[in-house]
Amino acid sequence: MNFGIKAGLSSTINTYEFAPDGTLLRRHARSIPGFAFMHDMAITPNHAIFCQNPVTFNPLPMLLGFSGAGACIKFDPKSPTKIYLLPRDGSELEVYETDPCFIFHHANAYESGEEVILDSICYANFPTVEENTSFLDVEFDRLPAGELWRFRINRTTGQVSRIVLESRCCEFPSLHPDRVGRSYRYLYSGATDQPSGNAPLQTVIKLDLGTDQIERQMYSVAPRGFTGEPVFVPRPGGSAEDDGWVLVLVYEADRHRSSLHILEAQNIEAGAIAKLNLPYHIPYGLHGSFTPEVFTPAR
Ligand SMILES: [Fe+2]
Structure with missing residues (x-):
């Protein structure tokens, strides 16, 4: 659609x-x-x-x-x-x-x-x-x-x-692709590291909406990491709604490089199970997507 x-x-x-x-x-x-x-x-x-x-x-x-x-x-x-x-x-x-x-x-x-x-x-x-304000000076x-x-x-x-x-300020929410348009329990989103107010996204937040008291887990890349949209990738053959991985592209400002962080979705607080360090930075795409297809560049 x-x-x-x-x-x-x-x-x-x-x-x-x-x-x-x-x-x-x-x-x-x-x-x-x-x-x-x-x-x-x-x-x-x-x-x-x-x-x-x-x-x-x-x-x-x-x-x-x-x-x-x-x-x-x-x-x-x-x-x-x-x-x-x-x-x-x-x-x-x-x-x-x-x-x-x-x-x-x-x-x-x-x-x-x-x-x-x-x-x-x-x-x-x-x-x-504000009008005529540089984006470098955003308050x-x-x-x-x-x-x-x-x-x-x-x-x-x-x-x-x-x-x-x-x-908590959040943006770029995502969830299990099979739950789109249906009742669901787990939501993933970019979020700020600080608990209130607006700021750049430096955290992945996972919300468990299935209980009266919403439970949350966080994975932070602050102070010098900045996140885009987290993407949930279901584990093939998995059944639980959060059985899979969360992928998030991180811009690491202190080394001016990007890296792909892979988290176990059931326990994002445990930290990344893998970090793919890229030899360059990737300009912010804001949104994220995943395909199991491998694209081989033409030589
Ligand atoms: Fe958008």
Whole structure:
């Protein structure tokens, strides 16, 4: 499943579903009112889920060459965040509202009776640097922290409730690929080493959401290591949801090199079981992915 957004005064959400062989199975286009800054979607067996952040977009400075697109976006704290459920069969979309917040990435979603549960990394407002500020001078204290929130969307009453699952600043959540769109227990994410406030990601956090008291494990590469998105790789033939490995690419600032750290997912606090030290640094790709295929460079 994938999507594309055509943003304007009103916006179009195009969703696509492909079979594993690449055949297009479904394609739907839905129009929604207002400008849409939608970076990610979540899926369940019956829905594609999008959040419309409460922002306004004034493209004039960008069109005149004075700024990039990001600087033309302003957070509107007086408007709600809208949650759209787009039925995958193409039927009428549903729209719900919750208090204003800003979301780039969803962790997962699933259906439970009359509810749809959506877990997302949420900011109190649009995390952006001051205009004309160099990215080298970012004051992280002034940026909102990304927290993991759980939204419960009740399709019968139309109400949305929400709770914070993790207040430590985190980004780039991931999970067992077979649990995407289904109820799940374990979530992995990049996180800050410090317990509060925004900062660069220097830690992998594993959350056990299967108990009332959320249990967490952490693997830190601070003070000079910086992480991207952790990727969970299931152990072939394994059955437990966390039976496998967590892969994370780390930038090691003190030697200006990158390394791939491999953790046992069931015990990430035990430290890396292997580190693949690369003879160069890899510019941040932010997101991560894994394939068991080996690509041999042409000689
Ligand atoms: Fe992203």
